[in-house]
Amino acid sequence: MTPAADAGKGTHYVPLALITLSIGVLLMVPLFVESTYLLHMMILIFINVIIGSAWNILGGYTGQYSVGHAAYFGVGAYTTMILLQYRQIAPWYGIWAGAVVALMTALIIGSICFRLRGSYFVLASIAVAEIFRVSALNLKAITNGAEGILITEIPPLTIGGTLITDWESKIPFYYTGLIFALVSITVSWLVLRSKLGYCFQAIREDQDAAHSLGINPTLYKNAALAISAIFTALAGGLYGAYVGFIDPSTVLGLEKSIQIVVVCIIGGVGTIFGPVLGAALLVPLSEALRSNVITDLLIKAGLVRAESPVGVFLKENLAHAHVLIYGILVVIVILFMPEGVLGFFRKMATRRGSRGSGVGGRRKGKDLAVTSDSEPSTHDPKPATLDSHPATPNSDPRPPTPDSRG
């Protein structure tokens, strides 16, 4: 049972208290933590929570696996950075401009790509992101091409003459990231509990059945993409302003799109806290590889000597291979826990204590045609290709729907 689900029903206050407590702790962190490295890590985790939650609305709830979300991330980052660089517009305005541009882009892309289903949609989403990347590389007058955009300073934020922050330390970024991350989780929760969310999940479970019940798939898919794109673009703008440097391959590359998906599937697709867990697992792992922490640990532990060829090799190369961890995690998760880490542990918990009250809740949810809670559909083995309608009856106990499949 997710804490959020419990809180939604208003029966248990413990999860709600836990959430409040963790928010409180997160708010206090910068007051006690001196390490800029830890703050840096936390900011990256927040950014990943935002993109993970955003992708989850489209990929997890609506079942449209976009592997081209770097397009929106990049549009957000580029809009913010270009406005700052060439028009001296502060990022706290630029980031919203980025979201608006991403929204418009999403509506155009959505109206084209949502005609396709399953694998074809995945391919189209990749192609769109690649068009954006190559365009950013070639439109040198606007984007500065492969060199990217480097900003050295952000104008200080003042409200009514009083200086709020000069963005010199990491703390203002920490709080901005935290607020955006909390907002994205809240939106994700609100969407899941609303009529919108039920329509999204109906489309995920069976698009044709949903259509025959009067849900307009194109409309709702575009709605999901719009929400998703806005938050992805906000994360992109935040990333650009925080890191201070963007180039086509880091914010628009296929690797970025994959990273966005991986955050979500590692934690658990279609769950509210999956992306949070995914970000909290992935960022430290990949940062540890990137900054050679693992090599240092191995050397300190006496397993590898720093002067030995292996030690030198690891020191020089392991930092370049931080993406390797994504690959290994994806393979492990897909093969052994296709519902993500969260789903995996939940399954273990369910198996262990079948008397728990949580199980009853799950069963209840499962009896409905539309699973209300966090159950990614795994029962439809047929690839939903463009032209082939899912002709085989699904194994779930859905009441027979009027035959609209021709």
Next chain:
Amino acid sequence: MAIFEQALVSGILIGGVYALIGIGLTIIFGVMRVINFAHGDLLMVGMYLTYYIFTILHIDPFLSIAITIPLMFLFGAFLQKFFINRVLNALPQNQILLTIGLGLIMSNTVMLAFTSDYKILTTKYSSSSVTILGISISSPLVISFAITVAISLALTWFLRETNTGQAIRATAQDREAATLMGINVKRMSIIAFGLGSALAGTAGALIAPTYYIFPQVGSIFTLKAFVITVLGGLGSVSGAMIGGVLIGVAESVGGAYLGSGWKEVITFVLFLLVLLLKPSGLRGKSQT
């Protein structure tokens, strides 16, 4: 007009290699309905194999495909047996993610082992060219085109005439019916993935003398492979051949007129148009 003819001819020649990449992807898709996102990375592995066979054993890249093909076949069969076979009944998204993960592992392992430096394989004839009818063409391209034609013919014969080839095609047509006919579907899948990776590896070997070799080179070719196969129709071998040549020509001619920076955009726009207007591709079975 000379520019156009020049671009056209070299486009067709490059298209031969593209066709090999596409055929590999399309066989894998046809038999297993799995879109292999690690296809470009298999090609990259083929490139590195060729590079090290050349620098260590001094075997010419065009001859070394005799070593590359069986090695890549075994590698592909291994991937199929231990990874892909487990997700054959999973959601297509999960299959795609698994192959993406495998691709990331391949490219990053290669990067760990051989660093991310660009490598160049230079043979005696790398920069030589032949002139036919007033059009000068680089000789490695001509040789590689001849090899791709030979391989394509051999493959067509294999799929049509041999028992195994027919079993593979039967599996692609209808998995369940093939099982009922006593075809070992799992074994066919392993052979198909092996064949697909062997073809990708061969394509890698053939372009190794004319292309930069680096760990991330795969993603470019993965995307190209999709464009080629979707253009020709996913699952159709002859379609992949046509698609390969078409994309080769589109890139080459487009690059000649619009500048090489934009040629990839042409490819992707073409790709989206095909997806939207005729998603079953040029030679795809039109399902109803």
